Amino acid sequence: GENVEQHPSTLSVQEGDSAVIKCTYSDSASNYFPWYKQELGKGPQLIIDIRSNVGEKKDQRIAVTLNKTAKHFSLHITETQPEDSAVYFCAAPTSNTGNQFYFGTGTSLTVIP
Amino acid sequence: DVKVTQSSRYLVKRTGEKVFLECVQDMDHENMFWYRQDPGLGLRLIYFSYDVKMKEKGDIPEGYSVSREKKERFSLILESASTNQTSMYLCASSPRTGGILYEQYFGPGTRLTVT
Numbered sequence: 288g289e290n291v292e293q294h295p296s297t298l299s300v301q302e303g304d305s306a307v308i309k310c311t312y313s314d315s316a317s318n319y320f321p322w323y324k325q326e327l328g329k330g331p332q333l334i335i336d337i338r339s340n341v342g343e344k345k346d347q348r349i350a351v352t353l354n355k356t357a358k359h360f361s362l363h364i365t366e367t368q369p370e371d372s373a374v375y376f377c378a379a380p381t382s383n384t385g386n387q388f389y390f391g392t393g394t395s396l397t398v399i400p
Numbered sequence: 401d402v403k404v405t406q407s408s409r410y411l412v413k414r415t416g417e418k419v420f421l422e423c424v425q426d427m428d429h430e431n432m433f434w435y436r437q438d439p440g441l442g443l444r445l446i447y448f449s450y451d452v453k454m455k456e457k458g459d460i461p462e463g464y465s466v467s468r469e470k471k472e473r474f475s476l477i478l479e480s481a482s483t484n485q486t487s488m489y490l491c492a493s494s495p496r497t498g499g500i501l502y503e504q505y506f507g508p509g510t511r512l513t514v515t
Binding site for chain 2: 296318321323328329330332333336376380386387392393
């Protein structure tokens with residue numbers, strides 16, 4: 288089965304700086320990697336995802352990179368803003384069917400104004 | 401937009417009580433999931449369902465059961481609540497897409513405290 292590790296568990300950055308969160312996975316057959324943002328008092332919401340046929344995907348200030356050989360993927364947030372403060376989760380699919388995922392343990396990002 | 405709603409945002413129950421957590425989705429999704437979220441442990445899957453009346457155990461099913469009588473509704477049941485079940489409970493849904501993986505859509509969560 289899949290094992291997902293996420294680092295760091297907490298991250299503080301100055302407004303305008305970049306933030307990087309990294310995840311590793313164990314199942315080389317995994318082919319879809321979503322990132323979720325959870326704001327205080329809300330459920331997680333997808334912010335970006337990547338499939339294994341590409342190495343990078345970008346959406347405005349957010350990007351995800353995937354290294355299939357090393358089995359790790361990273362979330363990059365540039366020009367951080369206070370509203371980026373939240374908990375971020377990575378996920379990787381389980382080997383079962385049914386759209387199931389293993390989630391990382393989360394990164395609490397604080398952007399200091 | 402997909403909407404997943406959970407019956408309560410906050411719930412306080414006593415040890416030994418039977419607890420029902422309800423989840424409803426409005427996008428005709430086949431798959432529905434129940435997770436618990438604890439600090440430092442991320443999201444852990446309790447049960448999931450891929451169709452009406454179908455259910456599969458997740459990673460931590462002990463002490464829980466589920467019910468899916470209608471496609472849009474997935475209920476989590478704590479048969480006899482215990483203090484170690486104090487947690488945030490998240491419901492999610494996703495479409496069945498013939499093997500292509502897609503995101504899950506989450507509800508706002510229910511924070512359950514068992515005293």
